[in-house]
Amino acid sequence: MNIYQPLLTTVTEVVDETADTRTLRLEFRDEAVRKDFAFRAGQFGEYSVFGAGESTFCIASSPTREGYIECSFKAIGKVTSELREVNVGDTVGFRGPYGNWFPVDDWKGKDIVFVAGGIGLAPVRCVIWNVLDRRDEFGDVTIVYGARSVEDLVYKRELEEWGSRSDVKMVTTVDPGGDTPDWTGEVGYVTPVVEKTAPKADNAVAVVCGPPIVVKLTLPVLEQLGFADDAVFTTLENRMKCGLGKCGRCNIGPVYVCKDGPVFTAAQMKQLPPEF
């Protein structure tokens, strides 16, 4: 089996997160793979629908939940549109895990702040569960999550669960418009909400994920709050094909996002040439 051949998985659960975002739970068909497959929070894979091709997303489930993986995606391209058509029992190909990961083990004893926008919650969700499943190893956990509207919030059941936990500070913000007048969370863009929430930077790390604009605007706010550049983590996304550091399209200057990333610290981001 060459490095480009996918493992086969069976879809065991389909969850519609929003009108255009869907989560699939995938179980490896091969029992040995199911048992041995291991990954770390932040890594990604190449998911494929046979006949449409491969698409790259992070593994959205936690490495602490074994026996399956999950992916969340928006149906906007060729593969994701086809992936949206699959049902429970269908076959999906998977290659991975690829790339680096969030150094969760190094964060023991520290406070953790998660900031996510839109579907950017997918890679963060993986870390959140990873942390919550080992809750007593870490300090305070703060989650600031924003989406365009209430409709666009993903992982709604989990947002509720996190919000109801006493050991998590959960802040959700949207632009409720007129459609959801009973919205009780924060209102507006995620960046000012981070500022307002003002998590303390002392002995803390931050994880920021979302559309480029969310990352771009949030990093300076965290810097202001006193977070050091090497205590702020984010994931970059670029178009990828191989995921293996060969096909040559995901690089930002000398950095191959698929191999040297997708997880970068704010300090590393500052070193990158402006081409992402």
Added chain:
Amino acid sequence: MTDMATAPAYTGVDDLRRIARELLEAGDVRVIIGYENARRGARPVFISDPAETDKLIFDTRCVHNLVTYLNPRRDHVAELGKIALVVKGCDVKAVAGLLRESQVGRDDVVLIGVRCGGVLEENELPAALALTPENVAPRCYGCDNREPTLTDHLVGEPQPEPPRPVMTIDERVAALDGQPMEERWAFWTEQFSKCVRCYACRQVCPLCICEQCIVEKTRPQWIESSAHPRGNLSWNITRAIHLAGRCVDCGECERFCPVGIPLSLLNRKLQHIVHERYDYTVSDDPENAAPIGDYRLDDQQEFIK
């Protein structure tokens, strides 16, 4: 090539440089796109400094159709500002094509026409050669736009007619047409099988102006992107028919093809088809509607049951 005589100096070069300098000095345009002499022969040059207009040349090596740089997809050229373009009679037809399809406005560009007596097949020569049947670009034979009308300026003296090439493109098309169908299939599939799908033919074509090329559409994937003979056939047929009645026969697709596919035969055949069926000849008159996208109630339909 038997006769390696160099071509006499082009008489319009001084006028060309003067006009270019005046246009830049007056601020009428920001950049002149013309030809220069470089390490490997004649090539396009972009001049924005009036003092550099002396770089401009015109001779039989100036093969390129510079209208390709007017293409609205060329962001990095558009950024330079208003353009004055050096054009031959054949090139002007491509400008007419862009005007016809509302891709540029006539006031967006200044056209400096050069009276042309034909060009060589290749530009990569240290000096301009006099044209001979062996070295002339076959497309120049029978040129019907030696006195372009669409230009803003026209330089140079009237030139002699280009020589008749050893074998004209029409003769080659006729030779192919005279072959049995299986032979034609063998010929074209062999030619297309060489294709490496670099899309140079599309990129240099002054009239390939689609925002998104059909070959880049993935939903559905109409044309397979792997360079196997099957995908290559789809690509090459599609490229050709998308230019039916639009191709100005500048030959750039064939010249840029790194594997030497004789695309001008396909292009010429399509010109014959639209001429025979719809009496259409591509010209530098932007008002002359292209045949595809137009129709007559009494169009031929002998192939329809």
Added chain:
Amino acid sequence: MTDAHTDFEPRITAFVCNWCTYTGADLAGTSRLHMASNVRLIRLPCTGRIDPLFIVKSFERGADGVIVSGCHPADCHYTSGNYHARRRFAVFHDIMEFIGVDPRRMTFSWVSASEGAKWKDVVDEAVRNVRELGPFEAYRALAPEAVEPWPAATSDPAGEEVAS
């Protein structure tokens, strides 16, 4: 020539317009006209919607012949779709012939909603032509891998090998 391919059942894709030929084909069916069963019908709003690439794609996927059929001139539901199609297919027909594709593999016709009998004739003639020409092996030979044949025309269309 004819004898050589008697065992061969041509696979033919037909791209038809919704307003005329599709209805005409329906009429042929409800009139119980007996005709060759080698044709798979794909209904489109108008012949003006039929890109020549549909034909190329059909050959790529293993078709031996293609039919394109729509409203007669002056009958187009959208006024002029068939006139545009006529020019497009004239050019396509000629260039394919130049490239070496036998034009008998490509049938173009005008069949109105009332011409069930003409549809039968068009189909029978197309099938006869393609049967004479034999399988389009020359096109299939361009494939990088062997092309899986379509399920035979007579088999159950819900056969388990068929992709959804």
Added chain:
Amino acid sequence: MSDRYFISDSDLRGLAADLLGAGTDVIAPVATDICQSPSAIAASACTLDHSLVDIDYRALTDADELDLSRGLPQLSLKGYFLPEHEALCRWKQKGITVEVEEVPTEFAPRVVLAAKACDAAALEVVDKVMNWDYKDELWNGRREATTIVNLTCPMIDDSCFCTAVGTAPDDVKGADGLLTPVAGGYVYEPATDKGRALAEANKARFSNDVEADTRGREADDERAASRQRVAANLEIDAESVRDWIDTHFEDPLLSQLAIRCNGCGACTSVCPTCHCFDIVDEQEGVGRGTRRRCWDTCQAPTFTLHASGHNPRDDQHVRYRQRINHKFAIYPLKFGEVLCTGCGRCTRVCHAGQDLVEILQAIDIAARRPGDSAEPEEAAS
């Protein structure tokens, strides 16, 4: 230098015949041209007078096809190791599930004769990216199965610059042996075990009779002369070029140098070191298909286009910068080698006049002007 063999003209052809006879594929330069193509009508339909005779690496069907008299093959050897398209796996729909079939990663032995040094060296350069972490079995399988014999190159034209990027016209980098033309035949110098095995397995064709002061010196002289010829074309300091590019990401010089570029991918297709690829699924009939990798080009806007519509390289001069950057800075920084072997094909196929020799000269000059990246002078040629 330790072992040298002599092989005559006729024995070289005989070697090709022996190998073919034994069922080994032999890849070598062959004259190709639409006017000599097997299809009968090509001669009457040939339009490209200037390419009447071209040359390309082909699998020989007959030893007589071997053509050592002409220039640089149109395409490099790349396609024999990273084919224009190749199957990665095949799939078949079975009801609602899918079965996947593996493709072989072992390949039959084959021999490349009379490779250009630039083409063979490119393989060793690309070996790095194919093995820096994950091992590409398809590439490696073909590499292992192939014995490559170079032929000392006399230099093609003034766009050759292999000596400026760390290789040479008589280099054996990436190859297993070297032939150098001398009177009546060639001196053969194996460089690897595979190269020695080729001579040993075909002893009848090779003779050990290479006298150091005659044939040996003739070969040495020929090699030295060709190195000198190429060196006259271009001389740069690859390290300062690398550092300059790395530290001048937004320097206007790079976009000025890209101005003529049409954004066609011809340069990347003909390049022996450009290895970027795409992975696509293609149907073969109904319910069955192949996942393929095929060549792709960084010069196409779709190369980096995100599904969201965002494109990190949305402008042609940015894509051109990527190509220069990848070859002369990114790859050297990451893998210690320049991703270019100076074959000059990109320059020759670019009829718009993008000239890598001139571009490298310009960057070299900029790099030598310390602390300054202002208005570049066009390099004198």
